Every structure is written in C-alpha cells, then in structure tokens.
Amino acid sequence: MSVDRATVRRIAHLARLAITAEEEARLEKELSGILDWVAQLDELDTSNVEPMTRVAAMTMKKREDRITDGFCAGDILKNAPMADDHYFVVPKIVE
Amino acid sequence: MDQKTEKSNLIEGATGEWEVVIGMEVHAQVTSNAKLFSGASTEFGGEPNSHVSLVDAAMPGMLPVINEGCIAKAIRTGLGLKAQINLSSVFDRKNYFYPDLPQGYQISQYKNPIVGEGEVIVDLLGGERVVVGIERLHLEQDAGKSLHDQHPQYSFVDLNRSGVALMEIVSKPDLRSSDQAKAYVSKLRTIMRYLGTCDGNMEQGSLRADINVSVRRPGDPFGTRCEIKNVNSIRFIGQAIEHEARRQIDILEEGGTIVQETRLFDAKTGETRSMRSKEEAHDYRYFPDPDLLPLELTQGFVDGLAQNLPELPDAKRARFIADYGLSPYDADVLIIERESADYFEAVAKDRDAKQAANWVINELFGRLNKEGRDIVDSPVTADQLGSILDLIKAGTISGKIAKDVFDIVWTEGGDPKAIVEGRGLTQVTDMGAIEKAVDEVIAANPDKAEQAKTKPALAGWFVGQVMKVTGGKASPQAVNTLLKQKLGIE
Structure with missing residues (x-):
C-alpha cells in the first residue's frame, strides 16, 4: 500500500495542516510505511471475526437526562482569541 | 412508470x-x-x-x-x-x-x-x-x-x-x-x-x-x-x-x-x-x-x-373512522395534534360524534386559527362545548343560537346552560307563540304569501322573517311546519 504525494497534500489540506515540500516527501514515505505495516494484518482471514472494540468486557457508560453542567460562559470563553458579549468572535464566515 | x-x-x-x-x-x-x-x-x-x-x-x-x-x-x-x-x-x-x-x-x-x-x-x-x-x-x-x-x-x-x-x-x-x-x-x-x-x-x-x-x-x-x-x-x-x-x-x-x-x-x-x-x-x-x-x-x-407507546396517529385515525363514523377528512384534521384529538373525544363522549366533530373543526378550530391560539389554551373547554351540544339536543336552543352561546362562552366564559337561561335564549317551542308570529308575518306580506303557493322556495324567506320577529329563538322545525301549513305548500 503506498501513498502518493497528491494524497499527502490532500490529507494535509483536509486536516488544515500547512506542510513544506520537504515534509511532504518525508510524510509520503512514513505514511506508506505505516500502511504497509498495518497491511500485514491482511495476511490473516478475519472474515468471521467480530471487530474488536474493547479489551475488557464493558459496555458504554450512560448518563441520566439531567442538567448537571454549563452556566460557565466565562470559563468557556477564557481562551478565545476574541470574544464580545459572551460570543466567540471569529473572522467573517462567508457563504 | x-x-x-x-x-x-x-x-x-x-x-x-x-x-x-x-x-x-x-x-x-x-x-x-x-x-x-x-x-x-x-x-x-x-x-x-x-x-x-x-x-x-x-x-x-x-x-x-x-x-x-x-x-x-x-x-x-x-x-x-x-x-x-x-x-x-x-x-x-x-x-x-x-x-x-x-x-x-x-x-x-x-x-x-x-x-x-x-x-x-x-x-x-x-x-x-x-x-x-x-x-x-x-x-x-x-x-x-x-x-x-x-x-x-x-x-x-x-x-x-x-x-x-x-x-x-x-x-x-x-x-x-x-x-x-x-x-x-x-x-x-x-x-x-x-x-x-x-x-x-x-x-x-x-x-x-x-x-x-x-x-x-x-x-x-x-x-x-x-x-x-x-x-x-x-x-x-x-x-x-x-x-x-x-x-x-x-x-x-x-x-x-x-x-x-x-x-x-x-x-x-x-x-x-x-x-x-x-x-x-x-x-x-x-x-x-x-x-x-x-x-x-x-x-x-x-x-x-x-409497551409504553401511546396510541399513534394512524391507529387513532382508524378508530375515529370506525368508532365515531367520521369521514377520513375529519379524522385527519382531528388527529394532527394529540390535544385536538383528546378535546374532540371529550366532546364526543356520549354525544353525536359527527356533530361534535363539526363543532370542533368548524367553530372551535376556525376561531382558534382566526385568533392565532392553540387548542391547549382554548377559551372554550371541551366540557363547555359539550353542554352547548346538550342544549341543542334537548331542543333548548337552536343551532344558530348555539353559535351565539359559543361566542359568549369564548369571550366571557361561564356555564352555557346558565347563560341560556339567564339571557332568555331558550328556544320558543310554544306552538301558540310561534303561530302568532307566523300569522303576523303572513298578514304583513300578502303578496309574497300568494306567490309562495307557486314558488315554494319563498318559504325560506318567511322562515327568516319569523326568526327575526322571534329573535332567532323560535324552533326552526316548528316554524317550517307551521309555515307550510299556512302557506299551503306541500
């Protein structure tokens, strides 16, 4: 399994990562290596094996439908680069 | 296709x-x-x-x-x-x-x-x-x-x-x-x-x-x-x-x-x-x-x-058609909101269901829509509308007066029966009084009375006149019967 340069660029763009040409070359090699390594699993026939989703037998934890959180707009906005009247302020989103 | x-x-x-x-x-x-x-x-x-x-x-x-x-x-x-x-x-x-x-x-x-x-x-x-x-x-x-x-x-x-x-x-x-x-x-x-x-x-x-x-x-x-x-x-x-x-x-x-x-x-x-x-x-x-x-x-x-699902709209619709004899259209209109369906059922209980549906759909929904209100804050409760229908059934008021009573209950509230009694809206079923009114109207309009013999449609005009004279309180059936007799219409 190999990843070409165009795929590296596309993935980087989708993840909004700015990468240099040098990094593209290195990532092309590394990502291909990772996929080849994982592809070894294809040597086994897993058609009758359930995907493993947990290492210990446990089920998803659930909450009751109760209000237990929130009312902390000050905390929520503490790291915001810009805020006004308890809103996040971001560069204009044009549609 | x-x-x-x-x-x-x-x-x-x-x-x-x-x-x-x-x-x-x-x-x-x-x-x-x-x-x-x-x-x-x-x-x-x-x-x-x-x-x-x-x-x-x-x-x-x-x-x-x-x-x-x-x-x-x-x-x-x-x-x-x-x-x-x-x-x-x-x-x-x-x-x-x-x-x-x-x-x-x-x-x-x-x-x-x-x-x-x-x-x-x-x-x-x-x-x-x-x-x-x-x-x-x-x-x-x-x-x-x-x-x-x-x-x-x-x-x-x-x-x-x-x-x-x-x-x-x-x-x-x-x-x-x-x-x-x-x-x-x-x-x-x-x-x-x-x-x-x-x-x-x-x-x-x-x-x-x-x-x-x-x-x-x-x-x-x-x-x-x-x-x-x-x-x-x-x-x-x-x-x-x-x-x-x-x-x-x-x-x-x-x-x-x-x-x-x-x-x-x-x-x-x-x-x-x-x-x-x-x-x-x-x-x-x-x-x-x-x-x-x-x-x-x-x-x-x-x-x-x-096991805890309520009766769903399709089942309710089918039941309204089967049990109450409603038209599919009336059933569709009544089931849109559960609250409307419940209201209708409260009115229809032990009463004429089609009449109840007509009143809920035409009078109640019409008025609610006109005033932009919701069924849950309807000024006329199901009980009140039910008693209005009871008064019609008992012959105490005519359908026309019932609409007036509905309007009074809508704007002022109150018990329909008490309103009808208190304001003298009771339908006149005293044949003597109605006959007197019919005689008066015929006597005042001899030309029309003559025409009515050949043009039975004119009877409708006479009904209107008699109702006017009696303040809308005369029993429409009684007026009709008497007019036909006196005008000689078959």
Whole structure:
C-alpha cells in the first residue's frame, strides 16, 4: 500500500495542516510505511471475526437526562482569541 | 412508470410531462433536558454560551458520555416509524472544519445507525395516500449558531446548540410532489409530537429538512439530484421543491444537464441558489469515535419502550373512522395534534360524534386559527362545548343560537346552560307563540304569501322573517311546519 504525494497534500489540506515540500516527501514515505505495516494484518482471514472494540468486557457508560453542567460562559470563553458579549468572535464566515 | 407515479402529480413542461422525485433528510431535535453527550441544558434562547459545558466546547481531555434519555427517544421514534431497531449501533466522527463546530468533527452514526428501515403512511387532505419508506434514523450532535450581522468583519458564535441531540430521519426517494413532501413532514411531526420525542417547533429550528430533488420523464430512471439544505418551514419546503423542479425542467428542456450540487433556499425570493461548490469538504473521513464504545441495547429494553407507546396517529385515525363514523377528512384534521384529538373525544363522549366533530373543526378550530391560539389554551373547554351540544339536543336552543352561546362562552366564559337561561335564549317551542308570529308575518306580506303557493322556495324567506320577529329563538322545525301549513305548500 503506498501513498502518493497528491494524497499527502490532500490529507494535509483536509486536516488544515500547512506542510513544506520537504515534509511532504518525508510524510509520503512514513505514511506508506505505516500502511504497509498495518497491511500485514491482511495476511490473516478475519472474515468471521467480530471487530474488536474493547479489551475488557464493558459496555458504554450512560448518563441520566439531567442538567448537571454549563452556566460557565466565562470559563468557556477564557481562551478565545476574541470574544464580545459572551460570543466567540471569529473572522467573517462567508457563504 | 413505477407504482408511485400518479398522473395528477406530473408537471407540464414545454416538451411534455415530467415527474419530480423527492427524498428527505429531516433533522429533528430530540426533546431532552440535557445534551446528547454532556450535562448542559438544551433550553432554547439562553444567554450566549451559557448552555455549554467544557465537553461541548471541545476542551482538551473532555470525554463524551451518552444521555440515555436521548437513546430511549430515538428508539421510541423508531418504533413509531414501524422501523427495525438495531440492538448494536456505532457512533462515528464526521470530520470537517467550521467555526460553529469546536470539535472539528460531528459525532454521528454512519454505517450502523440505531434505527433501520421503516415506513410512514401519509394521508393528504385531498384523499391521496402515500406510503413513504424510511431508510434509517440515526443520532447525531447539532452544531452551534453563527451570527453574521453583528459586525462587518467578524462573525459571532454561540455554542448553546452545540451538542444538542438530533435525530436524522432519512426517507427513501418515495415522494412525487411538493404536497406529498409537505404532508410527509407534517406526519413525521405529528408522530413525534404524539411520542413526545421532538416538539416539532420549526420556528426554533427543532425540525429542519434537507430535500433531495430530481426530475425525470415518467418511467425513466432517476435523474441527477440536487440537495436543498436546511429548509425550516413546511411552506418553504413546498416552495423550494416547486422552484427546484421547475429550474431543473427548464435546464433539461433547453438541452442542458443537471449538476449534482448543494443548494440553498432563499425565503425572500422563493428560489434556490447554488452554494459555493465544496466538493472536497464532502470528504468527511468518517471513522468510529474512539471515545465511545458501541451502543449495545437489550431486546428487553426495547420491548419495555414498545409497551409504553401511546396510541399513534394512524391507529387513532382508524378508530375515529370506525368508532365515531367520521369521514377520513375529519379524522385527519382531528388527529394532527394529540390535544385536538383528546378535546374532540371529550366532546364526543356520549354525544353525536359527527356533530361534535363539526363543532370542533368548524367553530372551535376556525376561531382558534382566526385568533392565532392553540387548542391547549382554548377559551372554550371541551366540557363547555359539550353542554352547548346538550342544549341543542334537548331542543333548548337552536343551532344558530348555539353559535351565539359559543361566542359568549369564548369571550366571557361561564356555564352555557346558565347563560341560556339567564339571557332568555331558550328556544320558543310554544306552538301558540310561534303561530302568532307566523300569522303576523303572513298578514304583513300578502303578496309574497300568494306567490309562495307557486314558488315554494319563498318559504325560506318567511322562515327568516319569523326568526327575526322571534329573535332567532323560535324552533326552526316548528316554524317550517307551521309555515307550510299556512302557506299551503306541500
């Protein structure tokens, strides 16, 4: 399994990562290596094996439908680069 | 042609008839106290960012924990759609960047939704019936809200809605007209309101639809579709489909081709327009959310929910027709809201059901609509309307006076029986008094009385005159009988 340069660029763009040409070359090699390594699993026939989703037998934890959180707009906005009247302020989103 | 093709739904173009094919993705906000994966409130209209927890703001290290109330409501809805409930389902991440999505992904369900195939029976008020297939229902998070009109260079973001539970209900492409699409969304709304799983409040955004529209010649395979995003009223759904179908037909008739794209409906112009093409943005790179284990349910849990379902609209409709002898139209109108159906049943109990339906639909709904009020705060209670009907049945008042009594109860309140007695509205059944009035009217109009012998339709005019003389209180039957005798009409 190999990843070409165009795929590296596309993935980087989708993840909004700015990468240099040098990094593209290195990532092309590394990502291909990772996929080849994982592809070894294809040597086994897993058609009758359930995907493993947990290492210990446990089920998803659930909450009751109760209000237990929130009312902390000050905390929520503490790291915001810009805020006004308890809103996040971001560069204009044009549609 | 397929079995859903109806001649009456075809659209006439310049070069012949076209059929519109519609599929819908309805986003329905789950009625819940807290969000899908956090304990923050879902209440509408809070101070900006006040109903936001650190989970909803996607602070590092925060983990989602699912709200079991939302799971139960999604299953209830699935049961109401007669759908397959999947005992195992998976939450996935749908990755994209937008300022109202702090996580950089929406937690949704992709390959394994909680609810599978089902169906909705849609009865249009004109009598047409369509069975609409449901493809799936899945749970997902809502995004925040952006305001663009606060500042020339900036947008303002409020995350109060971020993380609120939505049910996305995907239909099969089974709809063939804008009226069907509107009726389908109304029916979904009715079902969910009966179930208490979505309040269906379209003004507050609790119910929004993405509409897939394509056109074809009847009998042809499906055409290329366009998706109209986020339409938030039933009227707009109709307008958007009408406009989009016409736009596509015009392009095809001029020899063009339809480009698959996402479009927006502009409520001001009633038109749809292309959104900036964002092909790449549609590469969502779904993968199972590693923060959440698969959602596994027991059949016992589902059965428990199934046992506690209320009577659903279809069953109620069938019962109203069978037990009360109502017309399908009256039944359809009465079942739209559960509260209306309950009101009708309270009035109809031990009374003439058709008469009760007429009064509820014509007098009550008419007045409620006129004044923009809801059945739950109707000034006339079911008991009061019931006693008005009792007074008609006992012959105490005529149907005409009953409308006056209804009006008095509406504006002033009070017990109809006491009002009728207190204000002397009791119908005159004393034959002597009525005969006197009839004689007076005939004596005052000898010409007309003579004409009536050859023109029996004139009797109606005499009835009106007698009613006038008696202040509308004379028993109409008695007046009719006496007039016919005295005028010599058979």
